[in-house]
Amino acid sequence: MLAGCGLASNPQPPTLWLPEPVKDLTAARVGDEVHLHWTMPKETTDKVALKGDQRAHFCWESEASAAEKPAAAVKAGPGKVGTPAPKMGPDPCRALADGMFPTEKSADFTVKMPAEFVAGAPQAVAFFVELENHAGKTAGPSNAAWVATGAAPAGVTGLRLEARAAGVILHWDGAAPQARMVLRIHRTFVRRAGAPEPAAPKPNEANGAPPPEQQVLEVDLDKAGPGVAVDHDAALDHEWKYWVERVLEVEINKHALEIAGPPSPTVTIDAKDVFPPAVPAGVVAVADAQGRAIDLSWTPDTDADLAGYVVYRRDVTAGTAMERISGKALVVPPSFGDTTVVAGHRYAYAASAVDQDGNESARSGEVEEELPQ
Secondary structure, eight states: OOOOOOOSSOOOOOOOOOBOOOOOOEEEEETTEEEEEEEOOSBBTTSOBOOSOEEEEEEEEEHHHHHHSOSSOOOOOTTOOOEEOOOSSSSSSEEEEEEEEOTTSEEEEEEEOOGGGSSSSOOEEEEEEEEEOTTSEESOOOOOEEEEOSOOOOOOOOOEEEEETTEEEEEOOOOOOOTTEEEEEEEEEOOOTTOOOOSSOOTTSGGGSOOOSEEEEEEEOSSOOOOEEEETTSOSSEEEEEEEEEEEEEEETTEEEEEEOOOOOOEEEEEOOOOOOOOOEEEEEEEETTTTEEEEEEEOOOOTTEEEEEEEEEETTTTOOOEEOSOSSOBOSSEEEEOOOOTTOEEEEEEEEEETTOOBOOOOOOEEEEOOO
16 A cells, blocks of 8 residues: 655745734823833734844824724735835824834833924824834734823922821912813832831821822812812821822813823922820819729820820929829820829829820810819
């Protein structure tokens, strides 16, 4: 018998080395720049692993031109030569720049806004990135990433910070209110090299947990230009770094877009807790003839970082000065029993509150009581 010979499968045409199109392009307008971000593919349209850096071509289209583009790019396969990269000229996608980027990694690129984009009424324009092979061919553009044209908001000036018991207060140079304008506040925890990690969250931190190391807050500027805001979430005894920007929110043909102004200079504050808790209120003194003592009580202090209380007394009968009688340790409950009194003497009492940083409040108003003989 004769054995036939053959191939295990049909022969395949050689790969065109066309990178897979980008699918997650995003764009952010900041001042007169557009910040693009995407993920580089790892394979060609033929599922062959890409090697080395890949060339990326960036371009933009007006909304009318982008609406005419097919929703999904056509992939090049066997027998197809791919789509030529868009160039300046009759193609509606107008070239901006080119770059080289490694495969299978997050990529960022910043392009300067074309001159016609930075003035006039806001319009929606789409940015694209196309990945080219060695012959300048492409499997198609990325998804459209939209931005708004028009003048960007002015930068924020005069940013300054101060720590208060309520948190960090931000001050900046105010401006006239503008519809759909917000002040976006960026706060970051400053971690010093060699600094010890916090042993535990302070009780004055939200929900008993450390604040996030990065947080973004907003203040509406459409009805007033206040020039001041309080960041209640910035826990004391931390070092924080702030920068702010004005952001104009616009909606153009169902595209919800933003135009951010240039970021302010960064300002840092070491928000030390030097603020004492509230003064104890409602102090009451009652003589306990049977126990040979004077019992004190007061309204509990509600400060989150309260550590305890100190009790003071003076002998009114003997004319002595006010002195601490509660010992070195703080009194934890809002009450105290004075068992060192002398019958027939009248005493004046006051209490203060102390927080975990050792900050002591002023003394409460005095109350007087006498242990009968």
